[in-house]
Amino acid sequence: MQANTLITGATLITMDAQRRVIRDGALAFAGDAIVAVGKAADLAGIEAGKVIDGGGFLLTPGFVNAHVHITETLIRGFVPGDLPFDDILGKWVIPLYKGHSPAEQAVAAKLAIAAMLRTGTTSFIEAGTIIAFDEVMAAIAGTGIRARAGRWTEDRAWDPAADAQALTRDAFAALERDLAAYPQDGRRIAAWPILIGHMTATDALWQRTADLARRTGTRISAHLSPVGGDAAWYLAQTGKRPVAHFADLGVLGPHLNLVHMVHVDAAEADLVARSGTHVTHCPDAALRSGYGVTRHGLFPEMAAAGVNIALGTDGADNHDMMRVLSLMASLFRDAREDRSLFPAHRALEMATLNGAKVMGLEGTVGALAPGMKADFVAHDIRRPEWVPLTNPVEQLVASADGRGVHSVWVDGVRVVANHRCTLIDEGALQAEGQAMAEAILARSGLPLVSEWPII
Template sequence: MARDQVDLLVDARWLLPMEPAGEVLERHSVAVRAGRICALLSWQEADERFEARERLRLERHALIPGLVNLHTHAAMTLLRGLADDLPLMEWLQEHIWPAEMRFVTPEFVHDGTLLACAEMIQGGITCFNDMYFFPEAAARAVIKAGMRATLGMIVVDFPTPYAADPDDYLSKGLALRDQHRANALLSFCMAPHAPYTVSDKSFEKMLTYAEQIQVPIHVHLHETEEEIRESLRQHGVRPLERLRRLGLLGPGLVAVHMVHLTAEEMELTAHANASVAHCPSSNLKLASGFAPIAQLVERGVNVGLGTDGAASNNRLDLFQEMRTAALLAKAVSGRADALPAHRALEMATLNGARALGLDKAIGSLVPGKRADMVAVDLGPLELSPCYDPRSHLVYAAGREHVSHVWVEGRPLLQDRQFTTLDAKELAARASRWGRRIADARADIRPGGN
């Protein structure tokens, strides 16, 4: 009897499909045809049913869906380590924003985003939700890398090298979306930066567009206590209530950070079916606080994981975020079972896809979905023995154990080697930018020329 033809068969020691929740399949294969998963089946069944153009046997690996980085500023890899150990607003106003005004150009964004793509691919991230200037340059980098991305149509209420005013930001973002609507790897969202940088008028305009073109709204929210105090002073209400009154609190909202929340605000978020992008390492590094993730999850809020930008983390590493999120949830709630490993994995995969409206395409390994997959080697000495791959992926393994990455069945990383990017070229670009930025900062320091 003739066997069905497929493009790719990946045989893994463990397969974690994410749907049903917590399931682990042993010695199973994923069959891929035309970029989509067409079957999950045992090794023996795969032998009997399929003839594959390419077959990969991974005897000691876990195969998982590609990780989804729900919040980052990819191009800021070029500002990594520029100004550390500072409070958020001092870090932004005195260091990051001035550096951006001076250096951020399409070339900066392209090179910084390409560097970020490389780091994320090496760490098993196949999709990221970005918020930054010159998104057209980011799009070029994403296409070159072969990744999947949701690009933010960013708006702030002040001029930058990218745009002159809110209408200019919007028109440029919408034009970019129209240009790339046919690209299955690119999607878009409205990206008002934060309540303290965006006016009511701009929020209302972005909501209108978001509803018309059916895209999420991606915004920093309740990150610091200072942000809340300033909102009370200027608007008479806390930021979440301000957005609720403007109509933004709904299923399309991706609220980033959500550190400082009352019980009522958590209930409102849950009732609205909004999503939260939890960035534990950034929150810790900027001393923003501890987000009440266990309480949000208990209320049914969809929580995904983000790295934030490399300038405030300083890693684009979702393995680190999974582990940190799980440990923090336990410590903050006082319950060891507050965020078990399989839930942390869901936050890094299916929940992130759901927040971006991409869960029908990615986020789990089920027939019909796109073949965005990651193989993690659980065989090294430091990971032996392995009783539960879910536990190992969250508490023991790291991005250095990622061996293979596919997006729509196309390999981006094979045996830890890039297939679409040139590591030496990227390192050279990063080095050039580093020298340029360091020299310019030296010139403006006391005693400089």
Template sequence: MSGAGPTRPDLLVVGGDVVTMNARREVLLGGTVAVAGERILAVGATGELRARWPGTPEWDASDCVVTPGMVNAHLHQTGDPLARARIPDDLPPGAAVDTWAVPLHAAHRPDDDELSALLAGVESVRNGVTTIIEAGTVAHPHRVAAAMTEVGVRGGIGAWGWDVPGAPFAAPAAEVLDRLGELVAAYPAGGSVEGWVTLVGHGLASDELLTGAADLARDTGSRMTMHLSPSSADPDDYLRRTGRRPVLHLAELGVLGPHLLLAHAVWLDDAEVEALLADRTAVAYCPWAYLRLGQGVTHAGRHAEFSRRGGRLALGTDAGNAADSADLLRTAALAVGLAKDMAIDPTGLGAAEALELATIGGAEAVGMADRIGSLEPGKFADLVVHDATGPQWTPRGDIAQQLVWSSDGRSVRDVLIGGRVVVRDHTCVTVDERALRTFAARASTALLARAGVPLRTCWPTVPAH
């Protein structure tokens, strides 16, 4: 493969095994990626590209594997990062919301939202995630956008909206839609940070808000996302209120479509799966969250079937007190491992499909496959260099299997996003990580005190002095 035109690259990423994720899923052993500005100019043989552009600065990726940047289609960048590992993992369903989540969000100040998003962004890029779809920020989305820009990560942001009377932070539908419209206008589609029409979802939106949000997304060419059916609570609620299951109610309202990314969609029946497939609605699958929260994915989840039948499926890591990690390679491995075990069939989804979900498949599901998700000329230079010198890579075998089953985000050595160096030698270079840890520790202590949430640990902690 080669680029065209007179442009000269600024950088050659040289000598790595390049996992292109192009239409043929080619892996170029000892290949090179030529980067010009924020785009990929060419992908090909090292000798050929060196000869074409002699004297170009080089980045040594020998003994490494180079992949496209990964896509996290559902990540909470606020609310949880400053309270990580603070919400107990043995609570009954829904107990965390009123006692922890609502007070934490209420106690967040603008600086907390930005600092929280910085933490989430740094963790993401260090795990090879180059695109994040924000799951919803209650109060200060512009500060989240500023943090994403500082880190250098690509993605979408949203300001949560809901209008059910009596719910915390609720507002009339018209007010919510105005706020969402302003955000979409401020961050138009196609930018490095896009505004998304974001509802909290579940049972917290009226029909007026749901249809208005879908219309806003379609009219502005933006995307829409909301939570739905991670557990059986949403189907029970929708059946009681509307007489229809959640996805079928959205279909009746005309909300479904390629503009919509539903987070979770675990508890679906046959008719709901058919409706999502028919309208090309995408799903963000966050398997670690369902296991930690005991939501029944092994009982009800149909994501493998949805993907196998051509559904638009992406992966997400959810919140810092749910999935607890931004490592999308671990998530990819879990997704296909669950698929094999739930079907009692090892011949289904495997490592190849896992990497597709993490890269080009995820990019398609979030509406960005024309820009990201594969290493091809003309696409953004979002690429990850994985150090393949560790024992988990020795001896070298099938690259897809070693990335998914043997490795994880700790192998990520370097990351470029839009041609910009964001991670070098396992460290985020756009943010002072040491200072970030200090600021985050102080902010966390103050936030937890303001929120007044109960704090407990699994075991007694005793000072060593």
């Protein structure tokens, strides 16, 4: 057997069918695919153009961030954390989003991707809040990451004078154009028909978009029920809770990923499970935003019913999936006083295999196994938080974070080496991002809110 690269002497968390954890292991890849995984002694006969000493490193599959707002990065830290949810969205986040120029959105997206790559994320699903879609897609194309992204899409006519039919027609036409321009044809970055969700899309747009996703083999991702407002709106307008209403519309199914899903009831959870609809949970964002996830969230029940639950980082405050992993393995243990809920190995499945399934990439990414894409991460286990190393899975989730990520490969290309992105000029990007952020905030007219003086 021949390979371009052989990494030998590492510890491997494979996430393969047997969930093997291999000490003194090796991984070989050729082109964009893994060709062999096993004990170093068993792979010693492989002829490789490059041999890397993996001693002192732990290899894992790349993480899949199933929900992230990549164009929010330039307003990181500016939005007050103690305001009501509707005020945060209506008076701060959305106006700030829409105040970005296309160039600013592109830089924000690259900053988010650099942060994800540096902490081990190799694939992500964008949250559907890109406004300058073509400019952002062009900016992220050369970063090396794998992604599915969508433009800001909503069509509900909040203004009675608006042409409701034209709003729906134009929104759907834009989605069709995006899928034609950035098809899901094997390329790393492709467009999906992503909807904002909540109550912003009409029934007609939901149904047409679901049909488009089914016809094209793409997926829909949409926000739903982080707080009780979505359920209250649908009950008032339709007489049913949102998931039940979506079931009546015929839009539930394996093509759909519903994000947040904190304020759902048992009947909604059952509909999600029976339809094969995916759910992405963003525990860090839920806790920071005070959604009431530990009191209301039915994630243990959904998992027990077979719902495929993936994980996401959501907004700009955190792009490190390893921090999300740690929270996922903790918060419901405390909420339910049950230490059996979401142990480390289940949380890790959510961040790898389950996320791959949401993306429609099961069997392609999410595990270290022959035939899978060479998307993987090398964690430096010589750092203090890793020593002594006894149970790699437990320590990955409970002890480590993304600062220990040394190198990352996507499609067999080393996109992070020695803690730095190889395809992104991080210094120039950070300087440009800082200047743009200051300009955005200066022209926003919004105050910098701080309990302590910043002088």
